[in-house]
Amino acid sequence: MSASLIEMRGITKSFGAVKANEGVDLSVAPGEILGLLGENGAGKTTLMNVLFGAYAPDAGEILVEGRPVAIHNSADALAAGIGMVHQHFHLAPRLTVLENLLIGIAGKSGRIDRARGLARLTEISRQYGLSLDPNLPVSALSVGEQQRLEIIKALFRGAKLLILDEPTAVLAPSEVDGLFAALRSMAAQGLGIIFISHKLNEVRALTHRCVVLRHGKVAGRVDHPAGTTSAEMATLMCGHEIVPPVKEASTPGASVLTLDGISTSGHAGTPLRDVSLFVRAGEILGIAGVSGNGQRALADVISGMLPPRSGTMTIAGKKVAQFSPRELQALGLGRIPEDRMTTGLVTNLPLVDSMVLPRIGTEAFSRKGLLNPAAIRAFAEAQIEAYDIRCPGPMVRAGALSGGNLQKALLARELAFDPKVLIVSQPTRGLDIGAARFIHEKFLAMRAKGCGIIVIGEDLEELLMLSDRIAVMYEGRIAGTLPSADATVARLGLMMTGAGHTGEAA
Amino acid sequence: MFRLEARTSTPAWFNLALPLIAIAVTLVLCSGLIAVAGAGVVEAYGVMLSASLGDSYAITETLVRAAPMIFTGLAVAIAFRAKFWNIGAEGQLLAGAVASCFVGAIPMPGYLAMLLMALVGAAAGALVALVPATLRVKFKVDDVVSSLLLNSVIYYALMALIEGPWKDTFSGYPISPPIEDSANFPVLIEGTRLHLGVVVALIAAPLCWFLIARTTLGFRIRVTGENPEAARYGGINVQRVLISTALLSGALAGLAGVGEVGGVHFQVMSDISPGYGYSGIVVAMLARLNPLGVVPAAIFLAAVMTGAEAMSRATGVPAFLSDVIQGTALLAMLVALLFTAYRIRRVRASA
Numbered sequence A: 001m002s003a004s005l006i007e008m009r010g011i012t013k014s015f016g017a018v019k020a021n022e023g024v025d026l027s028v029a030p031g032e033i034l035g036l037l038g039e040n041g042a043g044k045t046t047l048m049n050v051l052f053g054a055y056a057p058d059a060g061e062i063l064v065e066g067r068p069v070a071i072h073n074s075a076d077a078l079a080a081g082i083g084m085v086h087q088h089f090h091l092a093p094r095l096t097v098l099e100n101l102l103i104g105i106a107g108k109s110g111r112i113d114r115a116r117g118l119a120r121l122t123e124i125s126r127q128y129g130l131s132l133d134p135n136l137p138v139s140a141l142s143v144g145e146q147q148r149l150e151i152i153k154a155l156f157r158g159a160k161l162l163i164l165d166e167p168t169a170v171l172a173p174s175e176v177d178g179l180f181a182a183l184r185s186m187a188a189q190g191l192g193i194i195f196i197s198h199k200l201n202e203v204r205a206l207t208h209r210c211v212v213l214r215h216g217k218v219a220g221r222v223d224h225p226a227g228t229t230s231a232e233m234a235t236l237m238c239g240h241e242i243v244p245p246v247k248e249a250s251t252p253g254a255s256v257l258t259l260d261g262i263s264t265s266g267h268a269g270t271p272l273r274d275v276s277l278f279v280r281a282g283e284i285l286g287i288a289g290v291s292g293n294g295q296r297a298l299a300d301v302i303s304g305m306l307p308p309r310s311g312t313m314t315i316a317g318k319k320v321a322q323f324s325p326r327e328l329q330a331l332g333l334g335r336i337p338e339d340r341m342t343t344g345l346v347t348n349l350p351l352v353d354s355m356v357l358p359r360i361g362t363e364a365f366s367r368k369g370l371l372n373p374a375a376i377r378a379f380a381e382a383q384i385e386a387y388d389i390r391c392p393g394p395m396v397r398a399g400a401l402s403g404g405n406l407q408k409a410l411l412a413r414e415l416a417f418d419p420k421v422l423i424v425s426q427p428t429r430g431l432d433i434g435a436a437r438f439i440h441e442k443f444l445a446m447r448a449k450g451c452g453i454i455v456i457g458e459d460l461e462e463l464l465m466l467s468d469r470i471a472v473m474y475e476g477r478i479a480g481t482l483p484s485a486d487a488t489v490a491r492l493g494l495m496m497t498g499a500g501h502t503g504e505a506a
Numbered sequence B: 001m002f003r004l005e006a007r008t009s010t011p012a013w014f015n016l017a018l019p020l021i022a023i024a025v026t027l028v029l030c031s032g033l034i035a036v037a038g039a040g041v042v043e044a045y046g047v048m049l050s051a052s053l054g055d056s057y058a059i060t061e062t063l064v065r066a067a068p069m070i071f072t073g074l075a076v077a078i079a080f081r082a083k084f085w086n087i088g089a090e091g092q093l094l095a096g097a098v099a100s101c102f103v104g105a106i107p108m109p110g111y112l113a114m115l116l117m118a119l120v121g122a123a124a125g126a127l128v129a130l131v132p133a134t135l136r137v138k139f140k141v142d143d144v145v146s147s148l149l150l151n152s153v154i155y156y157a158l159m160a161l162i163e164g165p166w167k168d169t170f171s172g173y174p175i176s177p178p179i180e181d182s183a184n185f186p187v188l189i190e191g192t193r194l195h196l197g198v199v200v201a202l203i204a205a206p207l208c209w210f211l212i213a214r215t216t217l218g219f220r221i222r223v224t225g226e227n228p229e230a231a232r233y234g235g236i237n238v239q240r241v242l243i244s245t246a247l248l249s250g251a252l253a254g255l256a257g258v259g260e261v262g263g264v265h266f267q268v269m270s271d272i273s274p275g276y277g278y279s280g281i282v283v284a285m286l287a288r289l290n291p292l293g294v295v296p297a298a299i300f301l302a303a304v305m306t307g308a309e310a311m312s313r314a315t316g317v318p319a320f321l322s323d324v325i326q327g328t329a330l331l332a333m334l335v336a337l338l339f340t341a342y343r344i345r346r347v348r349a350s351a
């Protein structure tokens, strides 16, 4: 295999008792896009961190173009031609695009050659179709543009192999197409690419070959991803078949959440403009839309983070007065935020703290300002058990849990209080199909129990599968609402662009 | 070759081991200075130890010195838990001292005077801490800078007072008039300076621990410090928590000043605090922001201070060594804290 660009042989890496990688072999040829698949916690990120020099492997070796190399840090990795785009970007927000590219590569004399940097940026942009305004500050870039900058940064430093850890998790579907085009062009020009994703249709569309990890070991390889079904891949990943949940028919009851003429201002994203919607007991309302069309503001208003400028909101017949998280919880609202790590949890504190955080002041967990440690612990332990949250115990640092387990923990902390209405944003982002399936089942079970659920999401197939009705947001307004029986990806896609306004509240 | 690697969990024994290691490293580093000053290292540290903890009188002296640092250490520990960067314990201490001295000078029954001194002193400290907290909450002013600068403001205001309108007419020195004798804190052991305030300090530490670990306010302080966004989403009024923390922290620092006035100096002078407010930062860091750890950490620094004076007399090493030890201990602890988040791994050296 002297033709491979990168080869990893027998990589083993343990964290204490956890074997994150065990005897993993993997190679990428020039011009090849390799998919790296596996459940949450299978060891994908760890393996890539070993390749990029963040972790030293316990055993195994790495060969670049047939020669063994020692990679002790990211500088070694870059010198060996390996570039990585992490899920959390490493950019200096106040500096411009060009300045970010020039960080750390000042010449020997300490001078920075802007002109040459600019020339190189132009060349890379042209070569792979990755354009960015060099003089914009990073803080002005969208998430997709920041990702593009990270890719350019790796290429700028001479990467021959590009690692992308779940790059599509942060992108809107429309941005994914642009990313894929760039990746294909890079591969066509001889770069090697390792692509990690939980979205199997993306993997099938993009990659030439796949390696599937399970519990740290290679569970299988897929030589023709395009000719393999998602179900087959899922079976390889999980070790058993994943069947989609069945949605029972249900007759919705009275409205449990009503928004009437809600408008907002003073929000970072697109404000809401005269939004009215409702969700009934035993019903799931999907909110579709290209990201940045007011979904963030909608979620913030409903979850009590942003009081609206005008309009009213009613929960189970009671008018919301203050739009504070506490008031809404008391009225029976459950909330699951879009960003688990920054909004949902306190990663540096024990998991138990995050699990009781929103209701710490209630009778369940405290009395007269004194915590009830026994009740708090018992609650956390019961939820860990009930939701099969994989962790060493309630006292583990929350940040040490995998994405799927964190999401289960957030779900558990809300559902334990039998909400009448549940608002969730991007519920399965970054989750493997097994975990996503579990979340979907819970939503459907809550629906059967008469809970009204609002799911804000970008994955149209997920929305179509879960929802009874789908509302489309466009520029801060509800562009239309369809019963999901009448909705198709194509029709929703059209509405999301602001064209073909159809349908009325059904 | 060695390298640092991120860890996901920190073993529990680290909390104890890290400060001890930091202290050991400090003593080793400072032994170089002792040698340069021309004294025997073992001898010098021996004198320090026996002069600070060697007999019961020395121990009471060390405890008396530890008391204000327990209070300022608690003040800083609680503030830092909420990531309210209170570098102003020194100024809050001085405010507490001035306010309690005013009250103590008013004739009234002793127990009432002591109670009022504590209340008014704590309130004065809290009020001072409220300034940087309000500036941060309302105007996003950096609390490190504002609380630090406020120290100078308070110090010079105090100087202006005791050089001017408040100057002791009896002695004519730039010191305040003394408090009433009846307001002097009772001495607990005859022949020593061990006063009631020391016991209050020792009781305050477990109370603060209880507050942080077992109350909803403590929970909110911890969560707000670690992730204000998640706190807000969880229904915590982050600004209110910051203000409450500041009031609490300032009150504790104010009590440090009350103890110095009521139990040690009985009046206010320009050097009433040899930097106890700043030492509180060292104490809190050595204690890893755990209120229970504040007590041993404060006693350690107090022992260094009392010991250094005796050592200076016996061996000729300047007493400034005590300040060097404090500074080095803080640096050593900050370096040691790195190992709570990272571990050192040996990697096979290869070409």
Ligand SMILES: Nc1ncnc2c1ncn2[C@@H]1O[C@H](COP(=O)(O)OP(=O)(O)OP(=O)(O)O)[C@@H](O)[C@H]1O
Pocket: A015, A016, A018, A019, A020, A038, A039, A040, A041, A042, A043, A044, A045, A046, A047, A400, A401, A402, A403, A404, A430, A432, B006, B007, B008
């Ligand atoms: N720094 C670390 N310390 C201890 N354990 C770790 C560390 N990093 C990862 N792990 C553990 O190693 C295993 C593999 O984790 P890894 O992040 O590589 O999974 P992954 O396949 O990337 O999952 P996901 O799809 O959720 O991103 C998990 O059990 C994880 O908890």
Ligand SMILES: [Mg+2]
Pocket: A044, A045, A046, A165
């Ligand atoms: Mg990962």
